[in-house]
Amino acid sequence: MAASTLQTQLMEAIACGGGMPSLAKIMVDFLGNPVIITDQFFRIVVYQTKRGENIHWDDFLPLSVTQRESKRWESKTERGMLVTPDGKTVPYASFPLVRSELEGFIVLLLTENSWSPAMALMLEQGALAVLVALKQEREIQRIHLKYKDEFIHDLLYNNFENREVLIQRGKTLGLDFSHPHTLAVVGIDNEESPETEKNLEQLKALLHSSMRMHGDNPVVTRRGIYLIVFLPWARQLTFSELKRDLNSLFHQAKQTIYNKLQTSFSVGVGHLYPAADELFRSYQEAKTALELGRFFNKSDEMTYFDELGVLSLIYKMGELELKAFCYSLLNSLLDYDRKNAAQLLETLKVYFQCNADLNTTAEKLYVHVNTLRYRLKKVEELLGIDLNNLDGQLNLFTAVRIFSQKGWS
Amino acid sequence: MRQVGFLVDVSRCLGCRACEVACKNYFGLGETQRFRRVEEVEWQTENGIGLFYLSLACNHCESPECFRVCPNRTYRKRRDGIVVHDAGLCDGCCACVKACPYGAPQYDADTGKVDKCDLCVSRLDAGLRPVCEEACNNGALKVIFLDRIDETGLLKSVPTLPDIKITRPSIRFNPPVVRKQWLSKK
Numbered sequence: 251m252a253a254s255t256l257q258t259q260l261m262e263a264i265a266c267g268g269g270m271p272s273l274a275k276i277m278v279d280f281l282g283n284p285v286i287i288t289d290q291f292f293r294i295v296v297y298q299t300k301r302g303e304n305i306h307w308d309d310f311l312p313l314s315v316t317q318r319e320s321k322r323w324e325s326k327t328e329r330g331m332l333v334t335p336d337g338k339t340v341p342y343a344s345f346p347l348v349r350s351e352l353e354g355f356i357v358l359l360l361t362e363n364s365w366s367p368a369m370a371l372m373l374e375q376g377a378l379a380v381l382v383a384l385k386q387e388r389e390i391q392r393i394h395l396k397y398k399d400e401f402i403h404d405l406l407y408n409n410f411e412n413r414e415v416l417i418q419r420g421k422t423l424g425l426d427f428s429h430p431h432t433l434a435v436v437g438i439d440n441e442e443s444p445e446t447e448k449n450l451e452q453l454k455a456l457l458h459s460s461m462r463m464h465g466d467n468p469v470v471t472r473r474g475i476y477l478i479v480f481l482p483w484a485r486q487l488t489f490s491e492l493k494r495d496l497n498s499l500f501h502q503a504k505q506t507i508y509n510k511l512q513t514s515f516s517v518g519v520g521h522l523y524p525a526a527d528e529l530f531r532s533y534q535e536a537k538t539a540l541e542l543g544r545f546f547n548k549s550d551e552m553t554y555f556d557e558l559g560v561l562s563l564i565y566k567m568g569e570l571e572l573k574a575f576c577y578s579l580l581n582s583l584l585d586y587d588r589k590n591a592a593q594l595l596e597t598l599k600v601y602f603q604c605n606a607d608l609n610t611t612a613e614k615l616y617v618h619v620n621t622l623r624y625r626l627k628k629v630e631e632l633l634g635i636d637l638n639n640l641d642g643q644l645n646l647f648t649a650v651r652i653f654s655q656k657g658w659s
Numbered sequence: 660m661r662q663v664g665f666l667v668d669v670s671r672c673l674g675c676r677a678c679e680v681a682c683k684n685y686f687g688l689g690e691t692q693r694f695r696r697v698e699e700v701e702w703q704t705e706n707g708i709g710l711f712y713l714s715l716a717c718n719h720c721e722s723p724e725c726f727r728v729c730p731n732r733t734y735r736k737r738r739d740g741i742v743v744h745d746a747g748l749c750d751g752c753c754a755c756v757k758a759c760p761y762g763a764p765q766y767d768a769d770t771g772k773v774d775k776c777d778l779c780v781s782r783l784d785a786g787l788r789p790v791c792e793e794a795c796n797n798g799a800l801k802v803i804f805l806d807r808i809d810e811t812g813l814l815k816s817v818p819t820l821p822d823i824k825i826t827r828p829s830i831r832f833n834p835p836v837v838r839k840q841w842l843s844k845k
Contacts, residue, residue, distance in 0.1 A: 400738065407736035408726070474721065534727035541825050656822040 256280045256372050260379030264386070273383050274298035277356070277376055281369055286311065286357040287380060291452050291510075293459070295354065295384070300362060305334050309459035311357065313344070314510055327370055332359070341365075345373040347381045354384050398423050402471050402478070408530040416526055425469060427526035429482045432492065435518045435536040436477040439549035446475070449513050453477060456510060460503035476537065486524050489556050500552060514550040516540060521556055542655070564652060572652055579649040582632045594632070597625045599654055602647050606637075662721070662740035662805040663778060664829030667714055669817060670836045671799035674699060674712035681794035682716070682776070689767035694776040695791050696762070702818035702835070711835040713817065714800055716791065717742065717763035717776035718828030725755035725764050725775075740805075740829060741778045749773055760821035761828065778802065805829055 256276070263272045270287055274296045277285045284299040292311040299305075312333055326346065331339045341360040347353045356373060363369075401423055403409070410416040420427045436457065438449050454470055454477050461468035461479060469480040487495070500517060508514070518540025520532030535555035542561055543553025564572065577584075583594050597615060601622075604610040612619040626637055635642035674697055682688070682695045695716040702709050719742045726734040726742060733748040734755070744764070749772040755764040756773055764775040779789035783802075792802050813831040816823050 403736075403738055408732055409735050409737070531727060534722055534724075537722045538727070538825055655824070657824075658822075 257375045264383055270296040282363040284359040289354045290352045291455050293455050406530055406533045413527040430486050430524050432481045432522050433520045433532040433536050434479040435540050436515050437540050439514045456507045492522055516551040519554045576649045576653045586632055594629050598650050662829050664805045666801040666803045666831050668799045668833040669711040671797045672712040677794040678791035681790045685790045689769050692765045692767055700819045718830045721827035724758040728754045728758040743777050744775055746772050746774055
């Protein structure tokens, strides 16, 4: 009886235009315990308590959803203990909001009244109304996001006539581009994984929360397989100041995010331009930095376009010139590998990847260090260079890097 | 995110160059300009040497290098993903010509400016199809929305296409097929 009255009141609140806070308040009145409604990643959408008590939660509840669990969600109440940010434990019960897929949770903190079958029934009955309201809010957000996305596209692809128009349009969407902004592009490291879409959405939510350490209004948006982060600065910074601050920010962010995310991510950072109408360049630079930083299949990298050094010069060169450079240097090596089914090029790649450390390289290649020495000697013979000479190393390192990056054969 | 692109069926392409000629004709291109280029490609397969024709124009990349390096901001990317070039702002510095791995921007000695394929935006906006797609009699060239197609079985690259990791071109290929050769080369 109480359950159907709860459902009726919730539906009436939705019909009167009441949002999530009013629904949560109704649930608190019925269930007698504080209620938290979260999204599918346990990010808190609304937290409603009874008068007098207040726990200061972070943006996310310290719970996690594994893929295995999510498949068993249909109408299953889970109970356990939650650890609050100040270290206390609180009993809770959570009910998943599921229709065709998991949309969120209702989390009941059992601080006032203990668990009972009546509560379970009320949670189940109230879930549908809460799900409707959650979906309504998501739809409004989606429309807002659509306008924001179009603005971001125009910003990233130089579609504004001038800076003033850009700043004006941004202000109508609550974005202030009158200050210098850093643009960072974030990519999930294992892009081909079937979980990538889900991981990206989760990472977006987690990053947005983490970037609030930098300021009140970070912009984290998604374009295809990348996340783009805009971070405003009060003034133009030197590169070393920028690098120090960003490294610290992302280091802290990763500590939180890697507890919740199943995969790692890498970051590419573009040049810090003083004006927002140059952000389109920064965007392309950040993507280039991200891809070049992932060279040799590295992951969890943070690469600055300003630090690419000779590689950023090289990437401005034409394809034909790069090919001519690489093949002129590596041709005899490639020939030898082809005729003798040898692995000299692969050996060189790993050697440079391991910063020319013989022992680490030998370990990675599963060969004896003398075998490695023999192979490197063979490389020197074939190419007529001395690997101990800096010039020789630089040219060879550059050629191998470009060759591998381009995927030539 | 909308993205218009090309779907090229290299097994259907006969190398007739109708697309190349139609484009050059329609736009009255300069002597050295070929916005669309058809090239013969040989590649090593398990069954021997394969041969196909590759018809390439501008790939309207997700991360266009031309766009990044142009000092005069002549490039922009529309909301449908087409990368357009404003010849009015171009001073012919050719930074984009050097930067593009696919040879899309091309210098015209007569005008002293660079230009490239714009996927016939004026025709698309008028509800028509690009001239290269219309000219192809064998159905080897199609213009598609990449965000709407099922990419199962399609390739993002084919032999001899330059590296796609940085630029992420908006082009997909039906895989080349090695057919039986009735005449062998000696």
